[in-house]
Structure formats: structure tokens, C-alpha cells
Amino acid sequence: MSELVALRGASFAYEDGPTVLDGLDFEIREGRALALLGRNGSGKTTLMRLLSGGLRPHRGELTVDGRAVSYDRAGLTRLRTTVQLVVQDPDDQLFAASVAQDVSFGPLNLGLSDAEVRTRVAEALAALDITGLADRPTHLLSYGQRKRTAIAGAVAMRPRVLILDEPTAGLDPDGQERLLVTLDELRARGTTVVMATHDVDLALRWADDAALLTPSGAHTGPAPTTLARADLLRQAGLRLPWGVAVTRLLRARGLLADTAPGPRSPEELAALGGDPVLSSET
Structure with missing residues (x-):
């Protein structure tokens, strides 16, 4: 599988704070389900925001298909039609009055025709199994429905890479299973999915590859072998x-x-x- 999105020698520090990531090399390979794991404060959220263009590395570069990303309007538009990030708390992402309006926000900002926007919204709602909620006010949704609506908004952008921050957190077992089925269906349609999680059992079961963020960097490899590395798990603050x-x-x-x-x-x-x-x- 080819390298789709990559950070090379990336470093980042928040203002008046310590360096979060230093000289990091990290790649997302097309078609591979990737689980991202690490202790709190390891830089997972920062990494996901760098990959999706929400942050810009202070040193190093972000590439898509081997080409360096430019952080002007055209470059960021290209990046955000390639990579979409869905944050952990859906309430940080939902803001429109209804489900359909919220899901349509991204496509509308791309300047697409009304017909194309309607098509994308319908496809995204169907993919997340929430077509019946299209006219439902977002403040009347259950937590699981809000999660699905937030993901649908990202899916409507038709990204090649979908990055999800703790997507199963707060869901009951049935909700988790339904979401995993949905993610498998998105993968079958060609979307590369990256999931940040603390759940090592979920990562082993779901992912093709696992990336462990440790103080020495990111260690990525096939999930069964990477998640059997007791030394790396210990550095990442995770159990076997x-x-x-x-x-x-x-x-x-x-x-x-x-x-x-x-x-x-x-x-x-x-x-x-x-x-x-x-x-x-x-």
C-alpha cells in the first residue's frame, strides 16, 4: 500500500509550552486501518491536528501523495478534501439547527452546486445510517446519534482519510458494534480510517496497523506484532x-x-x- 499522508521531521510546541512532538516521522498508508495509541499527553491530539491541517508544524513538513502541503487557502482546501478529523466530543463539532444542515456545512463551503451538496448529504446520512434523522434538531439527538452526525459531516467531504478521535468513547456496547460496522463499510468504499483510542483490545481486533506514541517517537507496524511489544506498550502507558x-x-x-x-x-x-x-x- 502506498504512502498517502505523511509527516517528516515534524516538531511542534504550543505557545509558552514544552515541545509536544520533536522530529516526528509518521505516515498513513492507503487502505490500511490504523489505530493510534499513547498515554494522555503523548501528543495524539496534536498529531491528528497536524495531519488534518488544524495545526502547522514548526519544523518539518506534511505531505499528501508525496507533495508538500502549502498552508494557503488552496493548499488547505486540497488537504481538507483529502483528510478529515472528527473530534472526540461531537458537541465541539455540531452547531447547525438540524442534522442535514450540519452535514451540508462542509460541502457548501467547497462551493459545490446545491444538487451536489444534496447528493453528498444523502450519501453521508445513508452511510452512517441516520437518514431518518435528517430533519431532527441536533440538540434533540442522543449521544450516539450526535457521534454519527459528526462523522457524517466529515464523510460528506468525501475524504480519502478519515481520522477519528476516540470514536467509541461514551457509546454502549451495541453502539460501539454498530459504529465499527459503519467504519468497515466506509473502508470497503475506499476510505482509509485512522482511529485514536486507549482501548488496546479494540485496536488489536479492528486495526491492520497500530502506531504507539512514546517518548522516543512513533512506532508503527502490523497490529498483532506491534501490540505484543511489552517494551513499547510500557512506554506508551498501555497494557497488553x-x-x-x-x-x-x-x-x-x-x-x-x-x-x-x-x-x-x-x-x-x-x-x-x-x-x-x-x-x-x-
């Missing part, structure tokens, strides 16, 4: 994922072949019950 611990136990007891992938979820563990990779001696 459930699936990794179970896989190690199964292999230690000869119940799972060394070359077989381990379970990423309880459902995958249950499915292993009749799998030939399990030892026939048990």
Missing part, C-alpha cells in the same frame, strides 16, 4: 491486549500452532474450538 495474552497462553500450552494467527476477540477464540490449528491432544 487480551488477545495477545491469550495467544501466548495457548502457544505455551501447545494448544495453538506457532504459525497460526492468535484470536483477536472472544468470538475468534470461541471459533478456534473446532479449528485444526488446535492440538488434537486436548
